[in-house]
Amino acid sequence: MKRFPWWIRDTIYAVIFIGVLIGLSYGLEAIPIQGIAYYNRILVLMGINITLAVSLNIINGHAGQFSLGHAGFMAVGAYFAAFLTVYYFSPYVNTIPEGTGQWLAQNGLLLLAVLLGGTVAAVAGYIVGLPSLRLRGDYLAIVTLGFGEIIRVIILNIDKVGAARGFTGIPPWSNFFWVYFFCGVTIAISWRLVNSSVGRAFLSVREDEIAAEAMGVDTTKYKVKAFIIGSFLAGVAGGLFAHYTPAYLNPTMFTFIRSFEIIAMVVLGGLGSISGSVLAAIILTFLPEGLRAAKGVLHMTKDPRMVIYSVMLIVLMLTRPQGLFGRRELWQVLARRKNTIPTKGRDEGDAADKLDRDAGPPVS
Amino acid sequence: MQEFLQNLLNGVAVGAIYALIALGYTMVYGILKLINFAHGDVFMLGSFVGFYAGGWATTHMHDKAGTWMSWPIAGAVMLLAMIACGLFGYLNERIAYRPLRNAPRIASLITAIGVSFFLEYGGQFVFGPDPKFFPTLIEKHLIRAGGIVTTNYQLIVLVVAIIFMAILQYIIYGTKFGRAMRAVSFNFETASLMGIPTDRIISITFIIGSVLAAVAGILYGLSYPKIDPLMGIMPGLKAFIAAVLGGIGNVPGAVVGGLIIGIIESFVGGSQFSSFRDAIAFVILIGILLFRPTGLFGKYEPEKV
Numbered sequence: 001m002k003r004f005p006w007w008i009r010d011t012i013y014a015v016i017f018i019g020v021l022i023g024l025s026y027g028l029e030a031i032p033i034q035g036i037a038y039y040n041r042i043l044v045l046m047g048i049n050i051t052l053a054v055s056l057n058i059i060n061g062h063a064g065q066f067s068l069g070h071a072g073f074m075a076v077g078a079y080f081a082a083f084l085t086v087y088y089f090s091p092y093v094n095t096i097p098e099g100t101g102q103w104l105a106q107n108g109l110l111l112l113a114v115l116l117g118g119t120v121a122a123v124a125g126y127i128v129g130l131p132s133l134r135l136r137g138d139y140l141a142i143v144t145l146g147f148g149e150i151i152r153v154i155i156l157n158i159d160k161v162g163a164a165r166g167f168t169g170i171p172p173w174s175n176f177f178w179v180y181f182f183c184g185v186t187i188a189i190s191w192r193l194v195n196s197s198v199g200r201a202f203l204s205v206r207e208d209e210i211a212a213e214a215m216g217v218d219t220t221k222y223k224v225k226a227f228i229i230g231s232f233l234a235g236v237a238g239g240l241f242a243h244y245t246p247a248y249l250n251p252t253m254f255t256f257i258r259s260f261e262i263i264a265m266v267v268l269g270g271l272g273s274i275s276g277s278v279l280a281a282i283i284l285t286f287l288p289e290g291l292r293a294a295k296g297v298l299h300m301t302k303d304p305r306m307v308i309y310s311v312m313l314i315v316l317m318l319t320r321p322q323g324l325f326g327r328r329e330l331w332q333v334l335a336r337r338k339n340t341i342p343t344k345g346r347d348e349g350d351a352a353d354k355l356d357r358d359a360g361p362p363v364s
Numbered sequence: 365m366q367e368f369l370q371n372l373l374n375g376v377a378v379g380a381i382y383a384l385i386a387l388g389y390t391m392v393y394g395i396l397k398l399i400n401f402a403h404g405d406v407f408m409l410g411s412f413v414g415f416y417a418g419g420w421a422t423t424h425m426h427d428k429a430g431t432w433m434s435w436p437i438a439g440a441v442m443l444l445a446m447i448a449c450g451l452f453g454y455l456n457e458r459i460a461y462r463p464l465r466n467a468p469r470i471a472s473l474i475t476a477i478g479v480s481f482f483l484e485y486g487g488q489f490v491f492g493p494d495p496k497f498f499p500t501l502i503e504k505h506l507i508r509a510g511g512i513v514t515t516n517y518q519l520i521v522l523v524v525a526i527i528f529m530a531i532l533q534y535i536i537y538g539t540k541f542g543r544a545m546r547a548v549s550f551n552f553e554t555a556s557l558m559g560i561p562t563d564r565i566i567s568i569t570f571i572i573g574s575v576l577a578a579v580a581g582i583l584y585g586l587s588y589p590k591i592d593p594l595m596g597i598m599p600g601l602k603a604f605i606a607a608v609l610g611g612i613g614n615v616p617g618a619v620v621g622g623l624i625i626g627i628i629e630s631f632v633g634g635s636q637f638s639s640f641r642d643a644i645a646f647v648i649l650i651g652i653l654l655f656r657p658t659g660l661f662g663k664y665e666p667e668k669v
Contacts (some may be wrong), residue, residue, distance in 0.1 A: 321467030
């Protein structure tokens with residue numbers, strides 16, 4: 001593909017990607033297995049989790065800003081997108097006679113709602129990113145956690161979106177195609193970002209903020225930028241989640257426990273490793289579902305799957321403290337295994353991790 | 365004025381419980397720089413041990429109810445919860461945190477989250493997810509003084525909390541162990557070079573923190589008798605905020621932070637904004653951190669290259 005100009009090459013990639021997705025979204029539903037709808041549902045939720053994990057990886061892994069409020073951004077995107085479709089878009093789509101026109105309007109408006117939801121989440125990310133100018137490490141973590149909870153309590157008090165009853169009546173427009181389309185977009189953005197000057201600036205902020213500043217990197221600007229990009233993508237994931245069957249939202253879905261789940265994916269995959277985040281999101285989404293079988297195997301009356309899940313999370317972390325891939329990507333890990341010559345760059349992170357232990361906020 | 369004093373008293377009573385939990389957070393953070401997210405669930409564990417021990421005691425010794433004997437029984441229940449939680453705290457540190465001592469700090473944070481999930485889901489699995497009613501270990505009395513209504517429970521909470529804080533203060537500033545603990549929190553590596561058995565100090569710190577959480581669990585169960593396996597999440601989070609508010613790692617700061625959160629929550633709960641009660645702690649936290657990034661009593665150290 002080297003002989004094409006970049007924009008033709010990228011268009012070809014995009015067309016192939018969309019083609020494969022369309023094929024899969026029809027193909028997967030047609031597989032004649034009993035309960036295929038259930039597997040498809042897990043697959044879609046997995047796609048949403050991948051989007052969330054990769055977007056959080058931009059903030060936590062690349063820029064090194066410890067954020068615990070990702071569920072809050074997701075909630076903003078979900079609720080705003082759902083608000084738009086329920087009160088404005090859905091009534092409009094219903095006026096169009098059934099057929100191609102309605103189909104086009106439905107998908108176009110879903111795209112619009114999801115993107116607007118992401119934009120509002122990005123504004124929230126900007127507001128949360130501001131305190132990160134002053135706070136570091138664990139203090140930043142707790143403030144982002146706080147923002148996430150504040151967002152949740154605010155939603156809990158808005159009657160227009162159902163408050164504590166939950167938001168019902170959202171049209172179930174989201175599907176496999178859209179979820180994995182944005183999943184691919186997120187991974188592409190993340191990948192292009194980390195290999196751009198902005199991504200290099202992120203990495204320099206993560207590795208050593210003072211040195212980065214001394215080298216002329218506007219650390220403030222890049223920290224806020226990371227928050228805006230990460231929260232935009234989280235908001236998009238939220239919007240898709242809101243419109244996926246059963247298309248119901250409740251503030252209890254977006255507690256800090258949800259943020260913990262996402263951060264567990266990022267850390268388990270290895271901070272800064274995109275393929276690691278993807279793999280960890282896949283594992284941690286499938287694990288609780290796969291463990292449903294445990295109840296029958298162990299002859300238990302209660303379902304022990306979440307207990308086993310938490311134990312496995314601990315065990316995974318104990319065996320791979322640096323994450324599945326460390327700070328490398330999947331292919332870098334594989335390449336290293338084949339020939340023991342160390343791959344260049346991106347590997348010095350382990351030394352920085354040790355330094356990080358002493359770099360916590362001051363303590364009396 | 366009466367309403368003001370009433371809210372203040374309620375706030376101090378709940379704030380004392382937050383403070384007891386916050387002490388565990390702040391001590392562990394002071395030494396390991398680790399946010400022990402499982403701490404709120406240790407508090408839940410203490411409450412449940414109290415529930416079962418207290419339930420056994422009230423069915424087998426119901427003739428003692430209301431007599432002076434109910435005091436030693438309540439004390440024994442609390443002691444049992446303290447022992448159980450202390451043991452859990454020790455094992456928790458030993459299994460989930462110690463192997464990661466030299467790993468990136470965030471790894472132990474994730475195991476802390478894992479342990480927290482383990483206690484929450486395990487609690488739902490073992491105890492059942494439905495709320496339970498904490499046994500009345502001590503008869504409840506209303507006390508009226510100058511228009512303020514209080515209960516003997518609130519007084520018990522305050523007295524017990526103050527006793528344990530005094531003991532902690534003595535341990536930290538009056539014993540050899542406390543000096544070692546302060547040394548480890550000041551500089552981990554130097555302390556171990558000076559011959560301080562850092563691993564043992566850390567273990568004991570975890571035990572003390574968990575014991576305080578157990579005390580808080582019993583006091584909480586006594587004052588708000590509805591307990592369930594997820595009850596540790598919100599108080600744990602608020603206690604953590606209290607610890608950060610006071611300057612995490614700072615012991616008196618945790619107590620002050622706990623009282624501030626408790627009092628403000630009580631005032632907001634009594635006002636027309638009561639539905640925002642759970643968010644107010646965070647609003648205060650963010651407000652204070654914006655002006656004092658290391659909390660009220662945290663020391664500011666300029667960053668060095």
